[in-house]
Amino acid sequence: MxxxxxxxxxxxxxxxxxxxxxxxxxxxxxxxxxxxxxxxxxxxxxxxxxxxxxxxxxxxxxxxxxxxxxxxxxxxxxxxxxxxxxxxxxxxxxxxxxxxxxxxxxxxxxxxxxxxxxxxxxxxxxxxxxxxxxxxxxxxxxxxxxxxxxxxxxxxxxxxxxxxxxxxxxxxxxxxxxxxxxxxxxxxxxxxxxxxxxxxxxxxxxxxxxxxxxxxxxxxxxxxxxxxxxxxxxxxxxxxxxxxKMLDVYNSSRQTAAAFYDEHLKNHPGILIPRQTGTGTHIYHQYTLRVLNGKRDQLKAALAKLGIPSMVYYPVPLSLQKAFHYAGYQKGDFPVTEQLCNEVLSLPMHTELQIEQQEFIVKSLLSNL
Ligand SMILES: Cc1ncc(COP(=O)(O)O)c(C=O)c1O
Structure with a gap:
């Protein structure tokens, strides 16, 4: 990652x-x-x-x-x-x-x-x-x-x-x-x-x-x-x-990598690419997709088989974490967060991503959807 x-x-x-x-x-x-x-x-x-x-x-x-x-x-x-x-x-x-x-x-x-x-x-x-x-x-x-x-x-x-x-x-x-x-x-x-x-x-x-x-x-x-x-x-x-001294350069190389992912992934009906609000800049600490139709875990496993890491940030809403049971929240209280926890998948994103690595990630992802 x-x-x-x-x-x-x-x-x-x-x-x-x-x-x-x-x-x-x-x-x-x-x-x-x-x-x-x-x-x-x-x-x-x-x-x-x-x-x-x-x-x-x-x-x-x-x-x-x-x-x-x-x-x-x-x-x-x-x-x-x-x-x-x-x-x-x-x-x-x-x-x-x-x-x-x-x-x-x-x-x-x-x-x-x-x-x-x-x-x-x-x-x-x-x-x-x-x-x-x-x-x-x-x-x-x-x-x-x-x-x-x-x-x-x-x-x-x-x-x-x-x-x-x-x-x-x-x-x-x-x-x-x-x-x-x-x-x-x-x-x-x-x-x-x-x-x-x-x-x-x-x-x-x-x-x-x-x-x-x-x-x-x-x-x-x-x-x-x-x-x-x-x-x-x-x-x-x-x-x-x-x-x-490097932070702006680092952030802009993340933006370049994100633009590549966006360009290649934006048209597939089975995924949603991360949306920019238009109010400021996105510096892509994570590049996080939504994988639709219940296919997230299957896609993650297929990528792993090809040696491509991906992560689920985050798999459980805080409202349903055992540590916060005392706060009294129930399943169903936060429909959006609960859905996201089942759909999100973060792709490798860092300052040293090479174009060939990204091409391989994108190709593998699209052929496993
Ligand atoms: C949103 C958010 N808040 C707080 C923290 C805590 O930072 P640290 O790990 O330095 O304690 C993190 C770190 O992962 C984070 O992602």
Missing amino acids: VDLVNQYKEIRLEIDTAIRETIEQGAFINGPAVGRFRDELSIYLDVPYVVTCANGTDALQVAMMALDLKPGDEVITSNFTFIATVEVIGLLGLKPILVDVNPHTFNIDPDKLRKAISPRTKAIVPVHLFGQAAQMEEIIKIGKEHNIAIIEDTAQALGAHYKFPNGQSSRAGTIGEIGTASFFPSKNLGCFGDGGALFTRDEKLAQKMQMIVNHGSKIKYYHDLIGINSRLDTIQAAILRVKL
């Missing part, structure tokens, strides 16, 4: 130098590369404050802690996402309120989101799934109307743009009160281990988040808040500094 080794080979010299310099400096925690990466990411995203942390799950947790959410407060998010988004809601004793998604973009449906608002709603977490921003214009409007904070889960969409109807364009993750990112190796900007970050335009929130990731402390050994230990290693920051 990804080819991290060949990606590394292209930038080996710079990466090796960055790692060696970090080791020679011996500042493995909070070394100079961490602050530099923070500043460079803030410039890239055009957002004043970036706080780095240990992974994208922690970033979501820290965001919710910084907003002072209290046990029992409701947090609305998409039912079709990676577990982490909902896991932290449960972990903090908050109540997850799940919402169905748009069947073509896979992102939270703003009309259904509006209906899920209650007087106890304290945050909304749109997830920019597979590399494309959710309908932020509508979501921000709902947040403002009800005075509810928006946390954008940008784990899969770092670098994507969202375009407002007035023409203004912002990077995904910089529109709501807080944006969160993951630098898991396979992400569009991935490090060589775990890493994460939060972004905000609010100075007070930034200061609080910076304290929370550091045991609630601003001055060493003085703790004003209950925090956690969530740090981006210096080595990871040094690697990310090199890779951040």
